[in-house]
Amino acid sequence: MSRHRDAIRTARSVVVKIGTTALTTPTGEFDRGRLEHLADAIEARMKSGSDVVIVSSGAIAAGIEPLRLSRRPTDLATKQAAASVGQVALVNSWSAAFGRYQRTVGQVLLTAHDISMRVQHTNAQRTLDRLRALHAVAIVNENDTVATNEIRFGDNDRLSALVAHLVGADALILLSDVDGLYDSDPRKGNAHFISEVAGPDDLEGVTAGRGSHLGTGGMVSKLSSALLAADAGVPVLLAAASDAAAALDGASVGTVFAPRAERMSARRFWVRYAAEAAGALTLDEGAINAVVRQRRSLLPAGVTAVSGRFYGGDVVELRAEDSTMVARGVVAYDAAELSTMLGRSTSDLPPEMRRPAVHADDLVAV
Template sequence: MSPEVRRVVIKVGSSSLNHPEGGLDDHAINEIVTVIAALKHKDVECVLVSSGAVAAGMGQLGLQVRPRDLAGKQAVAAVGQGVLIERYSRNLERHGLVGAQILLSRIDLAEAARYHNAQNTLEKLLRLHVIPIINENDTVAVEELCFGDNDSLSALVAGLVHADLLIILTDVDGLYTTNPKKDPLAQLIEEVTEVSAVESMASGAGTSMGTGGMVTKLRAAKIATRFGIGTLLLNFTRIRELLGLTESQAPIGTYFQPAKHRLAGRKRWIAYGGLSEGSIQVDDGAAKALVGEGKSLLAKGIITTEGTWERKEIVRITNLKGEEIARGVVELSSDEVQLVKGLHSEKMLQIIPDFDCEEVVHRDNMTLMLDG
């Protein structure tokens, strides 16, 4: 882990914030803020992605069981979000710090203009020495536009602010060879070079207060490492060990190394920010050209399509096995692609005369969905 850590994103989940008797655990919030304040003193900028709105709302309303329906979750989150930010703000003030609440929904990162606006706002807050406190906008997001878990959100935020490190606080010490709750011989994996090599080790269950398990944390690690951002899974009880980051004292957890071939700029947004509107299936020759030779997608290699889209929207590109191999901005609508699939470029240009290029998806507007 590099000692040159100057900007971190810290994600904390509901399991760490929930008090055993219900509501928020004030001691946990105090611990988070104390560590953030100490890191700030060491000139490390911090962005906090915090769950806990639903747990806080349940505490306020005296509920024992987390709502399962979207409307119930949104109602409880609406009650709890104000409580959550108030607790953080009160603790930050004790350290002479100011916090800012930012609620993001999936659409805020899906549209390029909103993506850049969110990016600019976060950068301005950091320049003002404010601590951004980010959560999903549970109270208004429709189910199709939800992140699903704050692990994925934290990885996207890490890319948004060009963080040096993503820290995911959890209720276990990290990734183990097997489930440590069932296998006493399970061993902690302290460093991972490639996320895909360990995905099979993840178990999916979270706590009654959370929405994620190890599966979502590995998904987040895969996103962040593809951005060139190292990712640390750390037990919340070891949060104070983060203070050794600037002295090259690595906390005990699982560290995922950043990918060698990292995604940057627009390619990040295409891969994980923008919403895909459909898919294009290609033959083996086209798949090889895209993945192995760095070529653009031509009409000749297209087998079929699924979904409906307009020009300049994002589509998934799959091989004959149905595996997603790339994602990109398509130059033709779904109806137009159906008309020209399998055709040579000359014939395609005759059928669509207002189209002035031969690429259906240009290489410059495409991201391979593979590990770096």
């Protein structure tokens, strides 16, 4: 067993993401029996001493039958209505499943906006930490009843990666209808299974497909989320929900994604992945070299253009002249204020404007 699989097997804090297809029949009906089977596997992991946070999809699917819908809705309003009904059924099913083990369940609904705003981000972190401290099982889901097409996570794959970092998890386990990563669609034949991904270079030549009609994820979403979590320092296991017991007990199945050597700080992770950019700064070549290669602060002299309406403390994108994003960071000035400082040497500015436009501690290259 590789050391990364061993790290997942022995992780004390685990986030388990369960996709829609793991909780539904082939015809799309919500299946409580499948949910109970997953709860059994998760209970065994918790009984062995691990803290587990569950990121569960399936709310819209769970609302299809009660609303007498013939198929998964495609329009936003009906999706939200199905989610509002299905979310009740979903969390009640989790509550009943863990109630067999005398465990209490707590529901945490999040949107992309909650994660992108620092205050809400911190509040979500506190809630999840407190639920774990009180020995409740946190069931996290996207708040589909208010989410719009523009702020979707993608069947909770990205959300699970963000939550894994949010709670300081030691491992992320993605469970769905696929048993791991292949270099092409295994349903079409001649696909080769990939047991371990050490980094993005291992994915050269890999083609990933979109999601099913039941969920909004797919291999593209899972792959992106696995790489996101791994880049933040969290090892990831991608496995089939039908192999949940083996995945949770020994990490002996599926594909493992190796984490980066050093775990990213919570603030730098938030800047790079979670925060919504409020604007952009265009940098000259000298500034790009200082920011990206030398890891230095961005001075106003290196900024050639400002776009967007942002304020000091917002996250902005840092771009090259061709609009390629090279970094993200927390800007120190409002857009209007910074616009008056473009290209000016620090010594030419008033004393109160001699701070960096973006401090090195608040910069993350991409």
